Amino acid sequence: YLVPVVILIVGPATWVEKFPEARGTRQSPVDIVTSRASSGGSAPPLVWRYSVNHPRSVVNPGYCWRVDENGYDSELRGGPLGSDVYKLQQWHCHWGSVNGEGSEHTVDGRAFSGELHLVHWNTSKYNSFTEAAGQPDGLAVLGVLLMVGSKHDELDKVVRLLPYIQHKGDKVTFSEPLNPANLLPKRIAYWTYPGSLTTPPCTESVTWILFKEPVQVSAEQVRLNLCYYVNGKNV
């Protein structure tokens, strides 16, 4: 007898139908195989400066949360970014829904509890984020691996607002001073590779800069993130 085989194709496997870029040659996320990473050689230091005292909005985009910088000035330069200057557009997180394996990148096959992305665009060459997002050197994303440990005070300024944006499209603006640099690890060693947006349209426009040292967040902070965002649905 014939066994009915139903192949349910959801998620990334269907993205190639709608987003041809997803079939590309530099798709993210990837597994970082540390033994195959070459040393940075003589790359110049990575330098960043962020505005602290300006109104930011926390948005529920339907998956996790996103903080919009609302156009306030900032700079990211150096490292693998050549002579171009990039500006912080937004930052957001990816959390796991099961056994705390929620990071997008893995390191030697190991996943972390979550991953923070600080999304920057090339203001030296392009006039808007949307324009830059379509160019191979348009975006630079700083990736921070999150692991359960002590409470993260800077991140808590966002986590404590989550109960107010429980539905997709909800947005709350806050003006409490916040320095995105405090979201980064102390040690700034990183891996870098040319990649893509990890969600549709998966455009291959991202220079990925993933810090080696994970940052600690408390189990309660992970739980709060999970309660509100499990698999992109609000629960």
Ligand SMILES: NS(=O)(=O)c1ccc(C(=O)NCc2cc(F)ccc2F)cc1
């Ligand atoms: N997880 S990640 O850091 O890789 C990532 C960062 C930004 C975006 C994004 O802005 N998407 C919307 C979007 C895409 C475009 F290509 C152009 C405009 C735009 F709003 C998606 C994924």
Ligand SMILES: [Zn+2]
């Ligand atoms: Zn992301």
